[in-house]
Amino acid sequence: MxxxxxxxxxxxxxxxxxxxxxxxxxxxxxxxxxxxxxxxxxxxxxxxxxxxxxxxxxxxxxxxxxxxxxxxxxxxxxxxxxxxxxxxxxxxxxxxxxxxxxxxxxxxxxDRTPMFEGLKRVRGWIPIEGTYDLGPAPRRAPAEQGEAYDYSRCMTCGCCMEACPNFSGHAPERFVGPAPLGQAYYFLLNPTGRMEEGERLEALMGRGGITACGNAQNCAAVCPKEIPLTDAIARLNRQVNRRWLARLFGG
Ligand code: FES
Structure with a gap:
């Protein structure tokens, strides 16, 4: 005591x-x-x-x-x-x-700028033109909404980046890190965000992208919001592989 x-x-x-x-x-x-x-x-x-x-x-x-x-x-x-x-x-x-x-x-x-630069690298946003009324958003199944909600809780605190053995904000070009990967997946779940799927997956396929993840799984273990970051990384891997194969066979 x-x-x-x-x-x-x-x-x-x-x-x-x-x-x-x-x-x-x-x-x-x-x-x-x-x-x-x-x-x-x-x-x-x-x-x-x-x-x-x-x-x-x-x-x-x-x-x-x-x-x-x-x-x-x-x-x-x-x-x-x-x-x-x-x-x-x-x-x-x-x-x-x-x-x-x-x-x-x-x-x-x-200074957590390297994490925000990582978000820029994976296009961690949804583009809108101006601030006018865009009309009703596309409909989404409740299960998809539930999955997206998990990732929407990221507060860019940087705990996952700190725990990741492959990320260093002192050499951020080596690996973008788990928080931007989680957000890339989050924006690919969004129907409007999917309109940028090609650019986002290409960014993930580049140097320091998803292939630099060593699958240590520390990120999900320390996330204060219990975001399933390792699930996001596994699903992004599948999407990136599909794109790579399509590119290889001219799809
Ligand atoms: S003060 Fe905002 S997360 Fe701790």
Whole structure:
């Protein structure tokens, strides 16, 4: 049973600066999440030795696991700081580190641009012309709606990208990563999104596309929204193979 909360936080003032750990002790209260702990430290930025320190830089917005901005490594595992309760972590010191696969900005803040660039690579959107009324959307079977709903819950938090051994935001051309693949599948499920099927599958067939996935399956294991990313990747593989065979035999 905890009497106090001990947090060991990796600090780094700017990219390229040396990283160092700082320890903080907070009185235990039940049902505290990690963002509440960081807010406590922000109110009184004093480390465990009683020294005043600079406030910790971290990101958060929605505080209800919707925006995806508060991703960090908690005891080495990528997760959302807003929905992680101290009570659900093992007793002992809790370590907080920034995601390692993205360029560091400061302390617990990283630049997730490589993930958004990946979404651009796989055309992770549905094109519309202007903002006028496009009329009723195409009808979709409830089963297809249900499947699409799973993928619509992606909040681009980057946890799957962090856990993937093949993705690195420091060399994003090597593999686009699981989050953009999940969204490519999501937009191929959409009747309007399917109008761009050719361009999207061609992008997935290119360098750093779906063939760079090593099938480690870590992505689905850490996704806070339990998105079946490995199913999406398997189905995309089939679609890409069909297109490749059609191309080979002039279909
Ligand atoms: S603050 Fe939005 S997901 Fe955690």
């Amino acid at each position: 905890r009497r106090e909360i001990v947090l060991k936080i990796q600090r780094q003032e700017r990219p390229g600066a040396p990283a160092a750990w700082q320890e903080f002790r907070l009185p235990y209260r039940p049902r505290l999440n990690l963002i509440a702990c960081l807010q406590e430290i922000a109110r009184r930025p004093v480390d465990a030795a009683g020294r005043a320190v600079t406030p910790i830089a971290y990101e958060s917005a929605c505080l209800e696991e919707v925006c995806g901005s508060c991703s960090m490594r908690v005891n080495g595992v990528p997760m959302q700081a807003c929905s992680t309760l101290v009570d659900n972590l093992p007793d002992g010191t809790i370590t907080l580190e920034p995601l390692s696969k993205f360029p560091l900005v400061r302390d617990l803040i990283v």
